[in-house]
Amino acid sequence: MGTQPSNVRQATARGMVLLDVLGGAEEAFDVSFLERCDHPVTVCHGPAPGMVCPLVAEDLCEKYEQAHGIVFELDLDDAQHRTILETYRTKNPDIPIRVVVTDEQAQRYGRLLSGVETWSHLPSVADLDGFAAEVEAADRDAG
16 A cells, blocks of 8 residues: 655645746746645646656656646647647546636637636636635535
């Protein structure tokens, strides 16, 4: 019988959030705010150019498996990123997901975005606070 490292158990118990972002200054704000709300954050910058995401290739991703909520800010104009989001949506439809999109992407990918909340702006403190509350509520409902 294997045991998880203590930091993994703690993240799972407290509602770890997976932050899928291309990277930048906003990422640091998102991470620090969510962690101050007692939600440990794991950041994923998506697959490297020319590589396939393990969730897409093998249906395995430790970061995703431990996530209690996802903020998705990868580029929906990239086919693989759309596949990642579709996998998130179908693999566990109860996990709270927020997707950061442009207004044009919201229209173009309306079917893919159906059933998930979108932000057409960089998430504010209020957005992230509401999201953190939804993650906590989902954890209570699941527990």
